[in-house]
Amino acid sequence: MTDLFGDAPNTPPPETSQSRDRPLADRLRPTRLSDVIGQDHLLSPDAPLGAMLASHTLSSLIFWGPPGVGKTTIARLLADASDRAFVQISAIFSGVAELRKVFEAAKTRARIGQGTLLFVDEIHRFNKAQQDGFLPHMEDGTIVLVGATTENPSFELNSALLSRSQVLVLRRLxxxxxxxxxxxxxxxxxxxxxxxxxxxxxxxxxxxxxxxALLNLIEQVSTIASDTPLGAKVLAARLQRRAAQYDKSGDGHYNLISALHKSVRGSDPDAAMYWLARMLTAGEDPRFLARRMTRMATEDIGLADPQAIRLCLDAWETYERLGSPEGELALGQAVIYLALAPKSNAAYVAFKQAMSLAKRTGSEPPPKHILNAPTALMKDQGYGDGYAYDHDAKDSFSGQHYFPDDMERTAFYAPPERGYEREMKKRLEYFARLREKRKGNSV
Structure with missing residues (x-):
């Protein structure tokens, strides 16, 4: 087992004319695990990787983390530390034929007593059949698999592959x-x-x-000739700001919309505006945001502020008329309104409960007294018998039973004492008192 955990800090070697031709990121690649920056939660002696190497064991791993945090470097150093051959492939460029060659070469090494650490970049790009192809070679010890992904492994990798690997999360620096x-x-x-x-x-x-990305920026800055230190504004004008890490169909998309939704639910307009801005600057479709904000109005505000849905729809229409960037301001105003509106999920909960009951009792017919009887046959069958016309009843409320005959009346909606639902609660209680009063009495 090679010692790659030395205590002495890594001092970059002096540059030669040959080394200057290599990218700075390659020249500064750590040669020991102790030199890897920002991942102490994995590499310290009592952390998962440190403990594995201390016990001279190494299981298959999935590295999940954003770009540029050391996934490839750590995999390479793990191979060195465990005296295994390091083989690297990318799921973007590799197919079944190349995988077969990799596995055959690993078997050849195994016969002479050398293990293989196979590093698969972008492993989530492989389909289910390709991912399944790793399993027998992992199980018989031909390879130790280290896969790298920027996407959530729970959604992108097969359960069989995950069950044979340990998922380690690498943090952004x-x-x-x-x-x-x-x-x-x-x-x-x-x-x-x-x-x-x-x-x-x-x-x-x-x-x-x-x-x-930082090392690439540093390389650009190192070529600037200046007698005086550059200020922030001058630097920003000289360099291209790195695009935010965001994939409109990937993890970043769902993480940010979750952050926006929960900030609105938590009544924090400043945080909600920040996450809205993050998504817009990353290139998210404002129509998607308008749709999700309308969802927030129905799910988390509901009847506590009936105007919230209307405001979201108006903001959506304003964006459709004005486009970007002018129309985005309407979305920002709607986010502020939603965050500060009284919150209630009572209607949302009631709807889910009603849907659940409807699925369980989907064959129960309505009571005959609330069925129309447009034909003589239907009248003979009792359709409409005993129906009480509420406008003719006292207080315009008959209190009749409208659920199926064999079903007890079920209360789904329980409004809180917040916002406009205070009034809804008063109405519910008023009708409940009248219903109790009418119970058992003919109207």
Whole structure:
């Protein structure tokens, strides 16, 4: 077992003319696991990977995390630390034929006593049959699989593959981790970047938690000739800000809409505006947001503020008429209104309960007294017999039974003492008193 956990910090080697031709991210790639930045929760001695290597065992793994946080590097170092051959493929470019070659080569190594760590980048891109193809080779020890994915493994990977692997979550690099990476880059370059303090902070913000993106930005900055340190505004004008990590059909999409929805439900207009802005700046379709906001109005506000749905629909229509970016302001106003509106899911809960009961009792007919009788035959069958016309009843309320004959009356809707539903609650209680009063009496 090779020692890749040394205590001494990694000092970047002096650059040669040959090494300068390689990208900075490649030149700064750690050579020991102790040099990996920002993943101590996995690599410290009592963390999952540290404990595995300390016990001289290594199981198949799935690395789940955003780009540029060290998934490939850690996999390569794990192979070195466990004395296994490192084989890397990408699910984007590899097919069944290449996988067969990889497995055959791994079997050949196994016969001479050498293990294989197979690193599969973007493993979620493989279909079910391709993912199943790994299973026998994992089970007989031909390979230790390390898959990397930016998508939620629960949704993207087969349960059989997940049951034979340990999922480890890699974190996006925080500001301190990125600052340490910048320090190492400057050591390798042999000079500090020509940046003022605010520009250094801006550069870290531009990387957005991605170490590889930061090193690419640093390479661009290192080519700038300047006698005085650059400020944040000048730096922003010189560099292209990294696009936010967001996939409109992937995990980022669902995470951000969840954050927006829960911020509205939690009555925090500032957080709700932030997540709305995050999604819009990442390129989300404003129509999707308008649809989800209307859903929030029905699910979390309901009849506590009946105007909320109308406001969402008006904002949606305003966007359709004005387009981007002008129409997006209407969505922002609607988000503020939703966040500050009184909250109630009473109607939502009542509807779900009614749907559940309807599925269980879907064959029960309505009571005959509330059925129309347009023909003589239907009248003979008792349709409409005993129906009480509520407008003719006292208080315009008959209190008749409208559920199926064999079913007890069920209360679904229980409005809280909030917003407009205070009035709805008063009405419910009023009719409940009248119903009790009419019970057993003919009207």
């Amino acid at each position: 925080d500001a301190s981790a990125l600052a340490e990476l910048m320090k190492r880059a400057e050591q390798m370059l042999g000079r500090e970047l020509p940046l003022a303090a605010d520009a250094r902070a801006t550069l870290l913000d531009m990387a957005d938690g991605d170490g590889r």
